[in-house]
Each structure stands twice: as C-alpha cells, then as structure tokens.
Amino acid sequence: MARPARSARAALSADSVVDIALALVDEEGTAALTLSAVAGRAGVATPSLYKHVRSLGALRGLMSARVVDDLAGELGSAVRGRSSDEAVRALMTAWRGYVRRNPRRYTALQQAPGPHTAEAGERLIGIVHDALHAYGLDRSAAVHAVRCIRAATHGFAALEAEDAFGLLEPLDESFALLTRMVIAGLSTPTAAVSADQGGPDRPTR
Template identity: 45%
Template sequence: MPRAGLTPTAVVREAAVLADEVGYDRLTLAALASRLGVALPSLYKHVKGVDDLHQKLSVLATAEVATELTAAAAGRAGGDALRAVATAFREYARRHPGRYPATQRAPDPADPEHVAAAERAVGAVYAILRGYDLTGDAAVDATRMFRAAVHGFITLEAAGGFGLPRDIDRSFDQLVAALDTAYRDWRSAR
C-alpha cells in the first residue's frame, strides 16, 4: 500500500533534495525509499527504476535551470545578458550540486516535458546570441561553445580542480569575457 500523499512528483522532488545532499552518483532507489519511509518495492508504483528516476530528475532540474536562465536574461542584452546567464547557471550548480549533473542529460525525444524544458533553456542562450547576430548553425555552434565552457568551469570548480593561487570568480569573469569577445568577433571571422 503506497504511503498517503506520495506521488510521482513528490518522489522526484525528494530525490532532487537527496541528490543535492549525497550527490547525483549516490542517488539510489534504496536511499530514496529509506528517506521517504517506504519499502523499496513501493517506489516502483511511482518510478519504473533508477534510470526512470534519473530521467524524471533531469526533467525537473532542466526546467529549474530554464526558468533561472530565462529570468537572468530578461531585459538584458549582449555581454550583460551573457554574464547574467552564465552566472545563473553557475549559481544553480552551486545551490544544487546533486541535481545539476542531471541537467546535462540530453532530453528524451519521447518525453515532451523534457524536450520543452530543454528548449526553454537553450532558448535563453539563443536569445542572447541573436544580440550578437548569431542564428542558425552559428547559434548552435555558439551554444555548444557556451555550454562546454561554462559547464567545464562549473565541473572543475565543483571537483576542486582549480588549485592555482588566483581568485576563481575572477577567472570565471575572464571566461565569460572571452566568450563575449568570441561572439562579437564571430561575424568577422566568417
């Protein structure tokens, strides 16, 4: 018998909290069942398995990131928008270290909610890139560049990978400034 009030949404939300506490890689159905005070088989009424749980967590986290990136970009353009969105992405990863890795999962084409969340997140970056006159294939390349650079920085920072004696925030600012320069110079390089 399922616990009263336990729904698929509640299960995923609690999984997100647990992931932030223990890490994405340590999120298991057994740990989640214990956290929820239910027997492990009871979770299968709400999720099909650990991969399904990770998929649902990816949808939740991607939607959260999309909301934050969109809000950060609102009313801004150019380098100011780029800085705001990159900073929002980094701050989300800092606040949610367990669910952030779930945002890196490519959306499942069979999951319209996941596709919509990913499109909103990418849409926030595309909106900024239009200000640099980057559209079409150039926008795809520039978005991948943004994601690789910012995600790489976030991942290295979270892993303690920056040991040199220089302020990490300053290095992040330099990364974003380099992206801004690259995007502004993109047209002349074509």
C-alpha cells in the same frame, strides 16, 4: 472529528519522489541514489515507488528534467530585460551561481537529452538563443554560439564544483576572463570563423 492522516503511499507522486531523490543527492551525493534509499526516506517499501517511477533510470531522467527546468527558470529571470553582452554575462553568471548553490544535484543532470529532459532542454536552449538575438547571428552561427556558451559555462562550473582548480588565483577572476572571451568570440564575424575552419574562402594547398 479530525480526518485521519493520509498514508505515505497515498501522499506520494512522481514529483514528490523526485523531491525526495534530489534531497538525498543534495545531502549524500549521486552515489547514494538507489530506489531503496528513496523509498526509505519516503517511509514506504521499494515496490511502492514503481507506481510513480518505473526504474532507477526513469527516476534519474525525471531528476535531470527537474534540474534543467530549475536552471532554465533562473537563467530566464537573469536575462530578462537584458540584451547583447549584458545578457550573455548575466546568463553565464546565473548558470555558475546555480551550480555553486546546488553542486551535487547538478551532477544528476544528464547531458544527452532524453525523453524526460527534452522539453526542459529546449526551454533552456531557447533562453540562450534569446540572449544572443542582438548579435544578429544566422541560424548556423547561433547554434555554434549556444554550444560554446554551454560548453564553457558548464565546464567551468562543473570543475569548480569538484574543486578541480588547484591553483591560488581567484576563481572569480578566471570566470570573468572566460566571460569576456566568450563575449569577444560572439563579435567575431561568421566569415572569419569559417576561414579559421578551412572554409570555402580559404585557399588550399
């Protein structure tokens, strides 16, 4: 005798709710994300979601954590077996590639770390740090470098996803230039960076 199918409510979990929410965002954008829209796709009443996500804000946090975790997985695969300039180039290219394939769900990424994204965020930052290992940066210089790579790659990819580059020059060429600029900056001695910022070795007037 065939077993009766489980109800939609019984099949739901926090992960499946996130799956549904990300699919909704992929198709309709973040403006369409509401608990009622997610519940409708799940085939349940909105109150049924509260067993799995406490609020829309909590759902956004879980979605952001998933995006960061997926991104970290791709970056980790891209840099595996590579080091120095090759690793940084692979990392930046993979980051841009993820955003190009998932432009709408990437907008669900919360840039400020929250309770849901902290662990995945640490994994992502750790991968970037590992890619920089061959440069021999001290802790402070490595933090600055990670920030710069994140700002440069995220900024370019996010602008590209929004079709914000209006001129005709090929974007691949612009991104290649950005990558070369970042790599060149990583070779700048820390003392020179300190001097540019008015560090202790810079004479004052």
